[in-house]
Every structure is written in C-alpha cells, then in structure tokens.
Amino acid sequence: GAGVSQSPSNKVTEKGKDVELRCDPISGHTALYWYRQRLGQGLEFLIYFQGNSAPDKSGLPSDRFSAERTGESVSTLTIQRTQQEDSAVYLCASSPKTLNYGYTFGSGTRLTVV
C-alpha cells in the first residue's frame, strides 16, 4: 500500500482480555517494527522482523506479548491477559532492508485497558 496501515486505530478492552493489533507495511518493505509509546514517554522498542530471519524479540516486556508476521506482509501483535499498564499507543513501522532512510510509521493503535 501507499503507507503503513494499522488497525484498529482505537481499542478499549477489559483487563484480562486478549487483544490483537494489526499492521500492514508498505509493499516491498522487508523490515517491520513494533514500538510502544506510553503517555509522556518515548518510543519503547518491542520486536522487529527482517525478511525471513528470526525476529528480534528482545524488547517484548513479558511473555504475554507476542507477534507474528506472514512473509513480508501483515503482522499482528498479540497481548494476552491485558493489564492496565499495557495502555499505550502501539506503533508499527516498516523499512527497506537498509535503514539509511529510517522508517515509515503507521498512525498507531491507541489501546486502553479498563
């Protein structure tokens, strides 16, 4: 597509429920990244996928968080048994194999856990 698309744009869920967030990267971008942005804080790296290589999961905060990517297309970030501290904006970005031009970001999913 023309840009990075994320859905839903907003999600309100009850504590303890599972949620799935979706990211559709720019066509042809081999790399896809997930970040978390809590209110008043910076961007916290979660996970990234590069082509068919094993993903870098080093930023996932707990085993409640997981992500999948199908080839070089759509990715889903799943948060199980959501907690209130999971409330944040979840940002997805994609890039070509080299990062010389940085990322292109999606508009994010605002997750609120009540």
Next chain:
Amino acid sequence: AQRVTQPEKLLSVFKGAPVELKCNYSYSGSPELFWYVQYSRQRLQLLLRHISRESIKGFTADLNKGETSFHLKKPFAQEEDSAMYYCALIGGGKLIFGQGTELSVKP
C-alpha cells in the same frame, strides 16, 4: 550500550527566537542519526538524516563526534514548528529513540 538522550522534556520559545533541541548519544563506531517529528494528531515522520546533511523546514543538525551530540537547530522558530521531536540512531538493526522533546512556540 547504545543510547539516545534528550535531556529536555519540554522546550518553550517565542516565535522568531532561535531554537536548539539537544540530543546526545552513546555508540561505538560511526553512528547514523535521525530526527523525527510528530505534529499534533499526525503520525511520526522523518525530519532529517545526518548523512544527507540537509536542511528541512529550516532545521539543521550537525553530528559532533567529540561531544557525541546531534542537536537540532533552527534560527527563527515558527508557531507551526510546535511538535514532539525525537532523536534516533541505528543500533542492532533498528532505530533507538530518545525520550522526545516537546517544542512549544508561542506567538
């Protein structure tokens, strides 16, 4: 450890005044650095890259390896420059971001 530090959470200036948003980094080797900007209700977007040595919207940033800094500067701030600004570097195949600085330009 690879790290980006933006010491100011909020910077407030008057229109027409010079502005400098500070960014310091920790990196072994030659870093590749970026500035990203997020205007209200818009997505994060690339402002400039140090390797291109470009000026975008009047902003410039110079890499100072001695001081490990990549400060963002503009000689005359405009109200439309009000936004969140993030400094970032490439580390471990991904971008490592600073905490961000909110720039507020008052009329």
